[in-house]
Amino acid sequence: MPLQAQTTDLRSGAVLADRAPAAPRRGLSTTLRREGRLAYAILTPSLLVMLCLVVYPFFAAIFLSMQDKMVGAAGHFVGFANYLELFRDDVFQRTAWNSVVYTVVAVAIKFVIGLTMALVLDQERRFNNIFRTLLFLPWAVPVVIVTLNWRWIYDDLSGFLNNFLITFHITHDIISWLSDPRLAMACVIAVVVWAGTPFYAMTFLAGLQSIAKELYEAAEIDGASLIQQFFYITVPRLQTIFITTVMLSTIWTATNLTFVLILTRGGPASRTDIFPHLAYQVALGARRLGMGAAVSLVFFPVLAVFIVFLTRRMLRERED
């Protein structure tokens, strides 16, 4: 079979037609049609799953948020009434503020600690592999278990923290970690950080290790200090990873309700209530499904910006 010359790179597949064995006999359009049919046949199950489980529910959520539907009852269309009620209530302000603080602080801390972890693990030392395995361990543990464990650690009468602090005479009184309004949010964020930092460290470390050592050596010969090396070699090359990781993590952190649900149920005095948790309580606790949908959609526009951005980035990486 005579093969056409390869003119473009392997990964895009854009010139497949020229190399398909059948092309000379059958003609380009037939082959394309056949490929198209095959492709759609193969993709049908995946597309069905996407449609049923993500696309349809997404639009159903929008529609639901405009009804006054309660659990077990039919709903009536009420337009934007749910949203209006939500905006008028100061619950909205408080929840929005909490959500922003929670997400921004958690992501920032995860970034800093994650980068530090990656830099430390990038250094050469014995047993680095073991240390790396241990430090990344929290990532494999189910979030529910992490949260239950930390709730127990924070327990005021019998938890590890109070036990430890009192045994070693660092404090005399028990500290009510999750009941103190000044401490509660910080305690929740600490758990989020504990569980989520390995993800950052993992991606950053992979990035660090892919930077050729020769670059650093060359820079050093040219007299660059370590700090200069970091900012002029490391950071630019890690930029892509930084951005992707932070954006992904922002979406995941902002929409995770497990931590709050199990640690504080939104308290004390709604200090730790964030949007996904509020949506859950409104939908299933107060049994107002329409309102719950409205609450969860209210913060979606912000996330949508991230999602669109991230989609384009992740695809571009695939197409390069």
Add this chain to the structure above:
Amino acid sequence: MASVARTRRLLRWVGNGLLVVMLVWTLVPFYWMLATSFKKDREIYGFEATLIPRHPTLDSYRRVFVQTPFVKYLRNSTIVAVGTTAGSLVLGCLGAYALARLRFRGRGIIARGLIFTYLVPPALLFIPLFAVMSFLALTDTREGLILVYLGFTVPFCTWLLLGYFRSVPFELEEAALVDGCSRLGALVRVILPMSLPALAVVAFFSFTQAWNEFIYANVLVNSVEARTITTGLTLFIVEDVFFWGPMMAAACLATLPPVMLYLAFQRWVVKGLTLGAVKG
């Protein structure tokens, strides 16, 4: 030159110090979970609580197996996780192959759509999902959970494999096609064997996502016959008000499978995560 060497040595010390701190920070919660699971009730609560178990006992573990349907939860979690993994592998490979090798109209849109659906957060969707799942009569079933999990593992796995398949040189496939192999045959016979690391990563991600998932499992499944471990643990308030011992025991047991998988696959996992995110 000398100052750089000195700075390097300093950094080494700082690095080691930070390493110790981070190790302590990471490992203490694991220790506490394990220690509690081995303590007697008396040592767990109140002011007689101890930091190190003085009279270690397996009683909490016994209670987990004897007094609760924990074994059923384990079984269910395993079935759901394995099912999700199988589904993700099949659908992911097929989808990635189609997007990587086949040329057809709408390819770009589908690719973008896949990523987009992956990124839509589950916390948004669980409310309307009731209607979908009860229409399909899939609530309270393991199959239903598998289907729901495929909703987020398939796009991610497709994306992951897409990058990998693209980097497989076409010549080998081409040779197979020339020999009369069908397209799908080429996928199975040529591409897959070369993508074992990526497949390992896909299997790992799907398994752990399904094993660890909480919100959908909690909200869509109530029957004990279909409950998974994550829900089961939170429902663990048995007859006792004091349930932390057995709960930590159950937590330790439930953490083992994903941790063991992670230990086995870790090298590939890290690489897989960064496929495409890393530009050398």
Add this chain to the structure above:
Amino acid sequence: MKDRTATRRQVLKAAGVAVTAAASPWWLVRTSHAQRAKKIVFWHVPNFTPLADELQKQQVYEFAKQAGVKEAEVEYAVVANEQFQAKLAAAIEAGNPPDVTRLYESNVQYYASNGHLLDVNDIVEKMRREPKGIFESALASVIYKGRAMGVPLAVNPWPVHARLDLLEQARLEYPKTWDEFIETSKKIQSPPRLFAFGMCLGLVEDTTDNVMNLLWCYGGKMVEADNRTVVMNSPENAAGVKVIEAMFKTHKIIPPGAISWDNSGNNKAYQSKQAAFVMNPSSIYAYLDGNDKDLQKVTGLFPVPAGPKGTVNQIDTWAYGAFKKNPYPELARGLLDYFMQPANYDKIIQSTGGRWVPVYKRLFDSPFWRERPAFKHFIQMAETGVPVSYAGAPTPAAGEVLNTQLVPKMIQRVLVENWEAARALDECHKKIAEVYARYAKG
């Protein structure tokens, strides 16, 4: 030639894949429908009475055997108290509620009003025909539009559990008024190991119960008997809230951690000797019966201390509900009937160690109740107690107020964010009024 064959095979294979993919949802649906192999699905909500839990489970299986249902066809699922509300809501919405479960107060009204419950009027009528009948106060939450939609199974007073030994040590009597209560508390407590008053203050239902109970003693209430006029921002309520504030901030007789307690927080505090007075149904007393007889011996059950407007005690009622969406409704009704047969019912009542006050008046005449000094005040509390929605009835609106923690949020505004009592009550009043207004419309 080879190409064409290869191509056709390709297309056929692809078609095969597509057909399977398209057919699989229907296959899944069919197999799932076949899966409702369970003939009886019972959700059990544990309530700190392990003996009763065990007995109840036995009775479910006994009934099943009697009705010719195999053990494998019975599902007995335990659902934690904390999560029950949300899980039931999710199950109803998903279309697979349990067959029978215990419903708390206003939930019967809510699900009945949406047509989800089976009519069980005949079973309740049969109960009323027993000699001496039943406590009519238990019927308030189960009658919907003249028909009983739930089977009342217990009337639960909320006494104060008190450490008699500590009182004796300090040579004090159980306080008769809230003022006395505060003084007594200060004398018998030794923080941080032992606080006097384990008042639940977390974002959970027990807090609403504890707080409202105290407010009633000061003449306050949530809503009037017409179930429409909300009176949360009354000066009486403000007076009561100020007392709680003083207890927490000034006199410091409440453990600070109570702010994040769940419903078992006060149980745990009393049972591990870290609180001396706790307002809770007698589940604590029953727990001690099986686990700490020494502590039980020195535990007294008392009515709530009196405020300027006297003593008011709380009761809550439990009912069994049977859901309509059930292919075997006769089995569900049979199970309810079986539970409520006096012989079976009495067994469970006795095993709860006083946790459940029987619905059948006749059972009160047994030695179990008459001969225990701890229950001296119980019977009177059962007869005169009021529900948490006082002065209104347990309507769905009251249920939502309870479920959305409006009162706990109010008290936390005062205790945590240092709001003025009146301001916090105003906010709470507005929210409660909104809830009642919404249910009044629909």
